[in-house]
Amino acid sequence: MSRSWIGFLARLIFVTFSVVSIVFFLQRLLPGSPVDAVLGPEALHSDKQRWLATHGFNKSLSEQYFAYIWNLVRGDFGTRWMDGRPVWPLMAERFLQTIRLAGSAFSVSLCCAFLFGVVGALKAGSKTDKWLAVFSLLFISAPSFISGTALLWFFSVWLDLLPLTGSQGWKSLVLPSVALGITLAAITGRMLRASLLEVLNEDYIRTANSKGLSRTRVFMAHALKNALLPSITVLGLQMGSLLGGAIITEQVFTWPGLGSLMMEAIGQRDYNLLSGCVVLLAIVHVCAAALVDAVHQCVDPRLGGS
Amino acid sequence: MNKSQLVKKILLRDLSTQLSSIVLLTWLILSLLPQFSDDWREIEINLPKTRLPPNFVLTEPLGWFGYDSVGASVFLQILNGAHTSILVGLTTVALCLLVGIPLAAFAALNRGWIDLVISRAMDILLSFPPLVLPITLTFFMGGGLFNTVLALSLGGWIGSAKVIRGEFRSLNRREFVEAARAMGAGQWRIIVRHLLPHAAAPILIQSTFALAGVILAEAGLSFLGLGLGEGYVSWGTLLSEARSYLLESPHLAIFPSLALLSVVLSLNFLAESLRLALDPKAKSL
Numbered sequence: 001m002s003r004s005w006i007g008f009l010a011r012l013i014f015v016t017f018s019v020v021s022i023v024f025f026l027q028r029l030l031p032g033s034p035v036d037a038v039l040g041p042e043a044l045h046s047d048k049q050r051w052l053a054t055h056g057f058n059k060s061l062s063e064q065y066f067a068y069i070w071n072l073v074r075g076d077f078g079t080r081w082m083d084g085r086p087v088w089p090l091m092a093e094r095f096l097q098t099i100r101l102a103g104s105a106f107s108v109s110l111c112c113a114f115l116f117g118v119v120g121a122l123k124a125g126s127k128t129d130k131w132l133a134v135f136s137l138l139f140i141s142a143p144s145f146i147s148g149t150a151l152l153w154f155f156s157v158w159l160d161l162l163p164l165t166g167s168q169g170w171k172s173l174v175l176p177s178v179a180l181g182i183t184l185a186a187i188t189g190r191m192l193r194a195s196l197l198e199v200l201n202e203d204y205i206r207t208a209n210s211k212g213l214s215r216t217r218v219f220m221a222h223a224l225k226n227a228l229l230p231s232i233t234v235l236g237l238q239m240g241s242l243l244g245g246a247i248i249t250e251q252v253f254t255w256p257g258l259g260s261l262m263m264e265a266i267g268q269r270d271y272n273l274l275s276g277c278v279v280l281l282a283i284v285h286v287c288a289a290a291l292v293d294a295v296h297q298c299v300d301p302r303l304g305g306s
Numbered sequence: 307m308n309k310s311q312l313v314k315k316i317l318l319r320d321l322s323t324q325l326s327s328i329v330l331l332t333w334l335i336l337s338l339l340p341q342f343s344d345d346w347r348e349i350e351i352n353l354p355k356t357r358l359p360p361n362f363v364l365t366e367p368l369g370w371f372g373y374d375s376v377g378a379s380v381f382l383q384i385l386n387g388a389h390t391s392i393l394v395g396l397t398t399v400a401l402c403l404l405v406g407i408p409l410a411a412f413a414a415l416n417r418g419w420i421d422l423v424i425s426r427a428m429d430i431l432l433s434f435p436p437l438v439l440p441i442t443l444t445f446f447m448g449g450g451l452f453n454t455v456l457a458l459s460l461g462g463w464i465g466s467a468k469v470i471r472g473e474f475r476s477l478n479r480r481e482f483v484e485a486a487r488a489m490g491a492g493q494w495r496i497i498v499r500h501l502l503p504h505a506a507a508p509i510l511i512q513s514t515f516a517l518a519g520v521i522l523a524e525a526g527l528s529f530l531g532l533g534l535g536e537g538y539v540s541w542g543t544l545l546s547e548a549r550s551y552l553l554e555s556p557h558l559a560i561f562p563s564l565a566l567l568s569v570v571l572s573l574n575f576l577a578e579s580l581r582l583a584l585d586p587k588a589k590s591l
Binding site: 011014015018019022023026027134137138140141142143145146149150152153157240241243244247248251252262263266274278281282284285286 | 426434446518529549563571
C-alpha cells in the first residue's frame with residue numbers, strides 16, 4: 001500500500017510540474033504582451049514599463065519561471081491583475097461551488113443510471129428497453145449547451161418554475177445538476193445494463209435460482225453486486241470530469257464555479273488567474289483518477305498486489 | 307465476404323443505421339453547397355427581417371428557419387455552420403490519426419524509453435480535464451481554423467493512439483508478424499503492410515466516435531466565444547447568440563440545436579453499428 005502511495009505522489013508531482021510548465025511557457029512564449037490587454041494599447045510607454053516591472057516581466061525568462069514555481073510550491077498563486085487580490089482565496093470560494101454542483105449532479109447521475117441499467121436489463125429486448133436505448137444515445141450525444149438551454153427554456157422561461165440563473169437555494173441547483181447528470185447517467189446506465197445481462201447468464205445465477213432463492217434476492221445479492229464493477233470505474237472517472245470539466249454547463253446556467261472563473265480570467269486576459277484555475281483543475285482531475293484506481297483495487301482484490 | 311457485401315452489411319444493419327447514413331450523406335452534400343455558389347455563402351444583413359419566425363414556403367428556402375437578430379437567414383447560417391463543423395471535424399480527426407498512428411506504432415513496437423516518453427506525454431495531456439486544454443490553447447494562440455484544429459488535435463490524438471497502441475501490441479505477438487520479422491522485414495514494412503490492415507476496423511470505429519466528439523468540442527469552443535472566430539459560422543456561436551432571445555424567438559435556438567444533434571447522433575449510431583458489425587466480440591450497449 002505504501003509503495004503505491006509513493007508512486008501516486010511521484011506521478012502527481014510530475015504531472016503538476018508538467019502542467020505548470022506548459023501553462024507558463026504558453027503564456028510567455030506566444031506573441032502578444034499582457035500589458036496591452038490590461039492597460040490598453042494606447043497606454044503611455046512609461047506606464048507600460050512600470051506595470052511590467054511590478055509584475056516581474058522585466059526579469060529573464062528563466063528567473064520568471066523559477067520564481068513562479070517557487071511561489072506555487074509555497075501555495076502562492078499570485079494576485080489578480082485587475083484589483084491585486086490574491087488568486088487562491090478566489091479560486092477556493094469558486095471551487096466550493098463547483099464541488100456543490102458536482103455532488104448534486106453526481107447523485108442525479110447515480111439514481112438515473114441505476115434506474116436505466118436495472119430496467120434495461122430486466123426488460124431486455126422489450127419496447128421499453130429499445131426506447132431507453134434511443135434516449136440514452138440522445139442524452140449522450142446532446143452537449144450541455146443544448147440540453148441545458150432546452151431545460152432552461154422549458155422550466156424557467158415557459159413554465160416559470162425554477163430560477164433562470166444564479167446559485168441561491170436548492171432550486172437553482174436543480175437544472176444544472178440534471179443537465180450535467182443525465183448525460184453521465186446515460187453512459188453508466190448502458191454499461192450497467194450490459195454487465196447485468198452478462199452476469200445474469202452465469203452459472204451461479206442459475207444455481208441461486210434453483211436453490212429456490214427469491215428473484216429479488218438473486219438479483220440484488222448475486223447479480224447486481226457482480227455487475228457493479230465496470231460501472232464503478234466509469235462513475236469515478238465521471239466524478240473527475242464533473243469536478244474539472246463543467247465549464248460549459250457553468251456558463252449556460254451562470255453558475256459561479258471554477259469553470260466560470262476560468263472563463264472570467266479569459267475575458268480579463270488575466271494570466272495569473274487563468275493558470276491558477278488550469279493548474280487546480282488538472283490536480284483535481286489527476287487525484288480523482290487516482291482515487292478511482294484505489295477504490296477499484298479495494299472492490300476487486302485481483303487488481304491489487306503488483 | 308467481399309468489400310461491397312461488408313459495406314452493405316454495415317450500412318443496412320437496421321433502420322437507425324440506414325437513417326444515420328442518409329442524414330450524414332445529406333449533411334455532407336449540404337455542407338458543400340456554400341463551396342459552389344456565392345448565393346449560399348454570403349450571409350446578408352437585412353434589418354427589416356429581424357427575428358422573423360420560420361416560414362415554410364417551398365420557393366424561399368432562406369426563410370424556412372426564420373431570420374436572426376440582424377435579419378440574416380438562419381437556414382444559410384446553418385448551411386455554413388455545417389461546412390465549418392465538417393471541415394474542422396474531418397481535418398482534426400485526420401491530423402490525430404496522422405500523429406497518433408506513428409507514435410502509437412513506435413510505442414507498441416519499441417518497448418523501452420520511446421514507449422515511456424510517449425506514455426508520459428499521454429499522462430500529462432490526459433491530466434487536463436476535457437475542453438480545458440483546447441480552451442487554454444485557443445486563448446493563448448488566438449482563434450482561426452488552423453489554431454482551432456491544432457488545439458483540438460493536441461488533446462485528441464491520445465484517444466486514437468491508445469486504441470492503436472493496444473491493437474498493435476496484441477497483433478505484434480501473432481505468428482504472421484513474427485514470420486514477417488523472421489524474413490527480415492523492417493519496422494516500417496511491418497507497421498504498414500501487416501499491422502495497419504489488421505487494425506483498420508478498430509481505428510475506423512474509434513475515428514467515427516472521435517469525429518462526433520470533435521464536432522461537439524468545436525461547437526462548445528465557439529459557444530464559449532473561443533475557437534474559429536471572425537469569418538466562420540459555427541453552430542456553437544449561433545446557439546450562444548440565440549440564448550438572448552429564448553422567450554421571443556425560440557427558433558433561433560431550436561434549428562441549430564437540431565442540426566448539431568442530428569449530426570452527432572447519426573455519427574454515434576453509425577459508430578455503434580460499425581462496432582457491432584466489425585468486432586465479433588462486441589456486445590450491444
